[in-house]
Structures are given as structure tokens and as C-alpha cells.
Amino acid sequence: MKWTSATWNFSQVRKTFQSASSVGKTFMVLSTSTLALFVLIGLGGVLQSRLMSTSPVSSMKGLAASVTNQFFIDMLGMEVPHLNKDQKKFTFSQHNVFHFAFQMMTDINPSDPKSLVASEVPGMELNKSTVLVRGSETNPSAPYDLNPISSDLEAEARFPQPTPSVEPTPISSSSPSPNAVAQPPKTAGDNIAFIYQTHSNESFLPELKGVTDPDKAYSDKVNIISVGQRLAQNLERDGIGAVHSSTVYPSTVKGFEYPYSYKYSAKTLQEAMASHKDLQYFFDIHRDSAARSKTTATIEGKDVAQVYFIIGGKNPNWKKNEEFARKIHQVLEEKHPGVSKGIHAKEASEGNGLYNQNISPNSILIEVGGPYNTLEECYRTTDWLAEAISEVILNAKKVDAPVTTPKNS
Secondary structure, three states: OHHHHHHHHHHHHHHHHHHHHHHHHHHHHHHHHHHHHHHHHHHHHHHHHHHOOOOOOOOHHHHHHHOOHHHHHHHHHOOOHHHOOOOOOOOOOHHHHHHHHHHHHHOOOOOOOHHHHHOOOOOOOOOOOEEEEEOOOOOOOOOOOOOOOHHHHHHHOOOOOOOOOOOOOOOOOOOOOOOOOOOOOOOOOOEEEEEEOOOOOOOOHHHOOOOOOOOOOOOOOOOHHHHHHHHHHHHHHOOOEEEEOOOOHHHHOOOOOHHHHHHHHHHHHHHHHHHOOOOOEEEEEEOOOOOHHHHEEEEOOEEEEOEEEEEEOOOOOHHHHHHHHHHHHHHHHHHOOOOEEEEEEEOHHHOOOOOOHHHOOOEEEEEEOOOOOOHHHHHHHHHHHHHHHHHHHHHHHHHHOOOOOOOOO
């Protein structure tokens, strides 16, 4: 009887030891695997920074984003088989391992054929971008690069839409803007800022009676060109010599094709620089394509269109362009928090990827409002935007001004 009891006790001790050993082994596997994962990510980041493109859109972002809670649960499941009830969803199944490796190496999702096409058709991944600088707005969202997303537009149709109660307030050449910088130094008569609109047909539905497509107002004056003109006029008033292009590409370019929009606007830039040798700052003004709820904020008691700053990750010198955009964003944040939705970067598979920003470190793309904003809302924002741009440019002029030494009398 004693022998049987001792045997039973020994058996229990052995089981307890084995259980503790199994838990310890599982813990060691998890700890070692987690450490190896973070070492791998770190090494990948170092190698990429030294050997690969300096694009703001890092491929390591995809690896980090792929590591979910389920990943670690499945690691535990390798030691506790009962956790792996659904082998199809098991992270380390043959199918999923191949899927993960293939997507990491090619940036193509085998389960989504569109991702293959998106790598060859710029802008197909409309809502994909990398946030470089976040704004303080309360409704963060990613910019859409092309046509409005149908689901957003359908959702908007269920709610009352704003209608212009009065004609959009024009800029008078004789009266000063309430947001103008007080007596700024002039740019010596030089035209240093150029404003244009690559997607010149982008318009605003509340301003267009009987129109359902906000991107087919080719011949109307009520489109994003009006916003660009407002910006140019405000800069002029603030003492910044500005040139504005009112070219409507779909109606002026023979055989116009939308995917080549930036090729057409690049020609506009070349012609402008040939005519105005002093141009240093370039602003491509767009209208976002998201729903009103994602492009509008109430600031100082009034609805205003929000803005995005877009940086092309394909531009090898993108950091300088991002630095310029950051200065403008910071002024907007200080004076009108919430109007800027921050600075986003896009690669060629996520948009155009270059946006003609390689012509100058002071070249940026700015999206103002969306298809459901009114011109009045866009103008309010544009006035603030002009104020911020003027401050940045004039501060740069002060820094670059030569130091003069007074002559001895």
C-alpha cells in the first residue's frame, strides 16, 4: 500500500514537473521568438536606411503591421495544439506562411488581384498613405487621390447637404484681407510663387445645380481653379509675387487622358519657369474626394474645409519638400488648430508618387476640402492657408537676406 502511494505521489510530481517544464518551454519559445522578431525588424530598418531608397513609405511598415495579436496566439498554439482549432486561420500554416512571404517580397496580396494591378496603375489604392505629420483634427482619415469613393458618396446622400446661402465672398483688389500680414516686405516685384491645379476639373457639388459628378465641371468656373486663384490673390496682397495658372486640362489638351494629368501640368510648370525666372515656390491645389464628414471642421464658429499636405515618396529629395510643408502646417496648427489634417506621403502605387515635386524643394501638393464643401468654406481655409504660406516665405526671406555692415562715417 505504501509502495502504491509512493508511486502515485511520484507520478503526480512527475506530471507537475512536466507541466511546469512545458510552460517554461512555451515561455522561452515566445520570448525568444519575440526577441528575434524585433531584432529582424530593427536590422531590416537599418539595412533599408543604408542600402535602399530613402522613401518615407518604408516596406518594414508592412512587416510590423502584419504582426497581430493572433500571431502571438498562434505561436503559443505551436506548443498547445488545442488552440489551433482552425488550421486555415493558423498563422504558421503552409498557406499563410507562403502568403506572408510572397506579400513581403512583392507587395502583392495573393488574395487580392487588385493589388497586382495597383502596382502598375497609379492611384488605385486610393486610401493608402503614410502619415508623416498628424494634425490636431478630431476625425483623422487618409486622403483619396482620385474619384470620390462610391460608399462615401452614397452615405452623404442620406444627409442634408449644405447649399451656398450667399455668393462666395470675392476678393477685392482694393480692400485688405482680414487675415493679411500687416505691411509685409514686398518681394521686390519678383513673382516667386506659382499656383496651379493638376486636376483642374475637380469641383464642389453644392455649387453645381443638377450635377451629380463633381469631377466633370470642365467648362465651369466653379471648380478648384477658383480656390487656386483665391490663394494667388491673397499671396499678392501679402506682398508675395504670385502667378496663377487657370488651365483646364480636360478641355484644352488634345486626347486628354486622366492618368497623364501630372505630365500635362509638368509642361505648365516648365512654361511658367521659362517665363518667370524668379519662381521658387510651387503649389498644386487639389480637392480631396472623401465625404463631407471627413473634409470639414467647425473652427471659430464656422464650417471650414480641411487641408492635407501630400508628399511624393518617389521624389528622391522628399525630405526637403516635407520640411517646407511642415512649416506651413505648424503655422496653421498654431493659429487655427484642426484645419490641417497633417502631412501624408504616397508612393507610385498609392498615387502619382512624384507630383512634380522634384522641380523644387519648395513644391508641395495641397488638398482643400472635398466634393461636398462649398466654395465659401474653401475660401475661409484658403485665406488662412495664404496667411501661413506668406509667413513662412517672408521668414525665409529674412533668413536669406544678406547682412549689411554700416559704413563708418
